[in-house]
Amino acid sequence: MNAPVKLHKLLPSVDQRHLDHLEEEAIFILREVAAAFERPALLFSGGKDSCVVLRLAEKAFKQRVSGNEFKGRLPFPLVHVDTGHNFPEVISFRDQRAAEMGERLIVAHMDESIKKGTVRLAHPLESRNGHQTVTLLEAIEEHRFDVLIGGARRDEEKARAKERIFSHRDAFGQWQPKEQRPELWNLFNTRIRPGEHFRAFPISNWTELDVWLYLARENIPLPGLYYAHERQIIRRKGLLVPVTEVTPPEAGEQIETATVRFRTVGDMTCTCPVESDAASATDIVAETLTVTVSERGATRMDDRTSEASMERRKKEGYF
């Protein structure tokens, strides 16, 4: 086992203050959402980025009682699109957090869209990631949301690097890259017509390392599968594919047990863990710092690449 790592040893004070600044900016954006829109909602999947955004929202709108406990209510509900292929432990974490916080959670089920016929699967085990948009837009229409707060970051991929903090969507919910509004200073242009909506991204300027640093510093609860655990996996094309009811082994494949953690948690059909024995957010910070250093080494490239493509697929559906 690893010796426990102390966060302050990993973090020079410069990073602490950098986190303060990122927090300040994110809270500013969250209050802007609450003030400038009539029917906001916060996308909360139980994933690490949305857990960070949720904590930032608590700080923006509530008063801290102690530690992880805040009093008051958020000025918007939480929304999740449940593909029906989510990890059960993430779903129960999601429900537990919403209940503990006393916040309203709206779950839009893709199974409903399938029943209605607005989502058609090519085959029963097809990845449901790309279909999430349909269910999400149905929820937006039903609840007449005019802005959704998301946890996407610009460092995730090249296409995201040019995304706005307040991103306009037309009446069909489409993102029009050609029509993006220039974003100048903090003077966000949130003017909107009926039927249109916005996506707001408070942690646009955070990197993956910033997210883990903040999770560690603020002691934010996360679903257990983000930390090292034993899991049945199959090694397939350099990926560790978790064995689940929707990702069964193919003929001739060997099931093994490995110590793994997930770096992202999306749809079960396309989310793979990495081998790791990092048992806390601080361990992950240490590991992320090391990964950054060895990123240029070819040994980790496959891992890193496949994870990035995973992340991308997730984003295509959601944002």
Next chain:
Amino acid sequence: MSAVLNPIVHDSDVDTQHRALRFLTAGSVDDGKSTLIGRLLFDSRAILADQLDTLEKRAAGEPIDLSLLTDGLEAEREQGITIDVAYRYFATKTRKFIIADAPGHEQYTRNMVTAAAGSDAAVVLVDITKLDLSQDAVTLLPQTRRHSLLAHLLRVPSIVFAINKIDALEKPGAAAAGFAKVSTALRAFAEQAGIAVAAIIPVSALRGDNVTQPLAADWYQGPSLLQVLEGLPTVQEKVEGQLSIPVQYVAIAGEGTGHQPRTLWGRIAHGQVKAGDEVQVLPSGQRAIVAEVRRAGETVSHAVAGESAGLLLDRQLDVSRGDWIVTPGSATPTQSFQATLAWLDTEPAVPGRKYWLRHGNRWVQARISAIEHRLDIHTLAEIPAQQLAVNEIGHVQIELQAALPVEPYAANRVGGALIVVDPSSNRTSGALLVR
């Protein structure tokens, strides 16, 4: 009179270096801008995994082409998608950086205005291979003049010239002589235009010379680009002096019955605030005493410029989003002002037409009452103009439907910046800097 504001003593080690330095890179594609950004990301190991993949696939067996790191964006541009500003992140041991990368030729002004708004510095790339070094007085390229004049006009605080492709001057002494000549030309141009130059440095983005690693040459002992960037200041809000807060969000605290104190949230534009201070609300002019100051979920003793503060007042005033909370008597709202207008919309700016303006957190209807002149962005010469087309910049007179407490942009970015929105399309059409 500022008797209501007692100065608050700060920790002596408070500096602004912990903030990420946000800088824009100005240069045409063939000036080596993509390679320079690629070099900064690569050397600081901030490359995304999908980009490494791209590099690996497309550059296998050959020397790594760092410009491929930004190539994804180029490809999208070829498909006709307008990409304005892309944001990139990297860090060194002592500092975090955000690059506002503004690509494009035709849309250059629009992109650069967007990137410059909120930037702490501009790195202007000068391609030394495009200059005639045989003359004693080197003639600069029009794009160098344009990029630096725009950054200057948009009041980017620090301007750095990076003289690129220094490795192409291979003859003994050529690099040293070329660098000296171009530096002289840049200094002369900057002085004439009134531009304060933070640094002029030689680099080879291709080889990595003097970008993150110091140049190994006897003729240059100065800092590398990264060392220069690490030392530049971030834009600092004025903590001393008068208080000014644009009210962003009014929250009703508590869910009980009876008296419900309202918390007035806003990011402090300048000054500082603590319990006991007397403040004035604009436009109503009403006064109150601050009963409590809050920050992110906590009650605090005070808050300073750049921080979002929540104020609870000692009495119930009619305050809403868009109002300003200021030191009593310190601000004078006005219904007309002069400004520099950068036009970003394909529909030209037309005097007399009504637009929406956003100042602080308030939307106000306004008219461009007069276009004084357009500015030639290569010389800053004043040219008569009836309207401003896309990518044009001019000096204008603005008339407001309701008075706003505007301040010169040079004195305060929050009080001096406005956006112009076309009421028929809702597009962000222009950027205004109060003169």
